Amino acid sequence: MWLEEMPTDLVEAVCSFLAGFDAFQLSHTNSWWFARLSDGLLWHELMVHGPVPESQQHQLHTWKRRYMQARSMLFHGLGTDDNDELLRASYACVEYPPPTDWGQFRRMYFALRTMHEENFSFDLWFSLQPSTQKELDTNRYTGGVIFGLQSEERDSRNWPQYHQQFVMVDSKRKLYCSVLDVKTPVAKDLKCGHWYHLVLTYNLERQKQDVYLNGENVWSTTGTLHREWQHLLHEQVGTGYITSGGGDYPHGDFVGWYGFHGLLDEFRFYSGVLPLNEVQHRARGGELPPKRLSGTLKYPGLRGPQSRINVDLVACTRPAEGRPVEIVAIEKKASFPPRRPCRPTRTLFA
Structure with a gap:
């Protein structure tokens, strides 16, 4: 079975085991994965624990980019x-x-x-x-x-x-x-x-x-x-x-x-x-x-x-x-x- 054919909750469970960089690469394999792995909430959770402040809700779309640009x-x-x-x-x-x-x-x-x-x-x-x-x-x-x-x-x-x-x-x-x-x-x-x-x-x-x-x-x-x-x-x-x-x-x-x-x-x-x-x-x-x-x-x-x-x-x-x-x-x-x-x-x- 292709991953794209799996139930949504099962796909989310599989993705939870991926490092952020793996999720990023997967998101660029096709449009189906891009749509599912571009959710700002997903990338926010990889960066910051806790809910997104109300004042930052309008910036959810930026968290995928922020993850890839983050440096230690x-x-x-x-x-x-x-x-x-x-x-x-x-x-x-x-x-x-x-x-x-x-x-x-x-x-x-x-x-x-x-x-x-x-x-x-x-x-x-x-x-x-x-x-x-x-x-x-x-x-x-x-x-x-x-x-x-x-x-x-x-x-x-x-x-x-x-x-x-x-x-x-x-x-x-x-x-x-x-x-x-x-x-x-x-x-x-x-x-x-x-x-x-x-x-x-x-x-x-x-x-x-x-x-x-x-x-x-x-x-x-x-x-x-x-x-x-x-x-x-x-x-x-x-x-x-x-x-x-x-x-x-x-x-x-x-x-x-x-x-x-x-x-x-x-x-x-x-x-x-x-x-x-x-x-x-x-x-x-x-x-x-x-x-x-x-x-x-x-x-x-x-x-x-x-x-x-x-x-x-x-x-x-x-x-x-x-x-x-x-x-x-x-x-x-x-x-x-x-x-x-x-x-x-x-x-x-x-």
């Missing part, structure tokens, strides 16, 4: 030769979300350290890449520092006396996430090629930190913000400095910049503590109103962050699809040197 960010990580020279660095900086009333007067890039007197949260989608890939000539360590902060910039030749890793996956695939002095694995044996959703919330009054992985609370603890907080003047996504020794970062003898090898689809910072229902909504691929959004890595539109350096934009399966990550194509756009320096500018009128 591929960070190249640290080679197993331990060469962390700047030319190989792969990182980006978080930006303020547009539009903002003070946008033209604020720092060029968002800085978490400015939120030390308020409650805050951040969330991100990440996926580990295997240590060996055909398109890369050099083997890469698994994991890396996803969110690093230090007293010197990444492109500085100076040794960063103060440096911390608030989000990191070590070479044994253990996940660390903390803005406090204490650091412990919040998850182990992460799989390569899978999307993970990570959330950290910090309540300043209660001095309480909660960490969630895929919507589940994996660690709760209390304490003041890291003792080096005020010295961490620079931050970036995709790399961070390591001197601890003795751990799997990526090995006990390494000292230098431990770049992250994997994909990031988003890294967002919010004012206030995200409640559990919003954490779980985000973990299913849902969106939150932009009112509390303080910083975002994935600047709206088709481009990635303005600061991205040696970071490729890739087409891949979306986190909301709930399936293994499949990279379809790499968009070859030069991202080094940056169009702007990855540093905050002086604050004006603030």
Whole structure:
């Protein structure tokens, strides 16, 4: 029996097992499939969990195009030769979300350290890449520092006396996430090629930190913000400095910049503590109103962050699809040197 002759509900069941890119190719085999696989609701579900807002109902026809144009960010990580020279660095900086009333007067890039007197949260989608890939000539360590902060910039030749890793996956695939002095694995044996959703919330009054992985609370603890907080003047996504020794970062003898090898689809910072229902909504691929959004890595539109350096934009399966990550194509756009320096500018009128 041809698929076209099957009952509609059975066809829909078959299509539910297809990745979005497979559904797109199938939709262009003939007019029958094109008509059935051009429903905006189908493509919206592949991109965003939850109902379509009333204000966006008139844009349903655009979601198929949005899916095909969506990009995630591929960070190249640290080679197993331990060469962390700047030319190989792969990182980006978080930006303020547009539009903002003070946008033209604020720092060029968002800085978490400015939120030390308020409650805050951040969330991100990440996926580990295997240590060996055909398109890369050099083997890469698994994991890396996803969110690093230090007293010197990444492109500085100076040794960063103060440096911390608030989000990191070590070479044994253990996940660390903390803005406090204490650091412990919040998850182990992460799989390569899978999307993970990570959330950290910090309540300043209660001095309480909660960490969630895929919507589940994996660690709760209390304490003041890291003792080096005020010295961490620079931050970036995709790399961070390591001197601890003795751990799997990526090995006990390494000292230098431990770049992250994997994909990031988003890294967002919010004012206030995200409640559990919003954490779980985000973990299913849902969106939150932009009112509390303080910083975002994935600047709206088709481009990635303005600061991205040696970071490729890739087409891949979306986190909301709930399936293994499949990279379809790499968009070859030069991202080094940056169009702007990855540093905050002086604050004006603030």
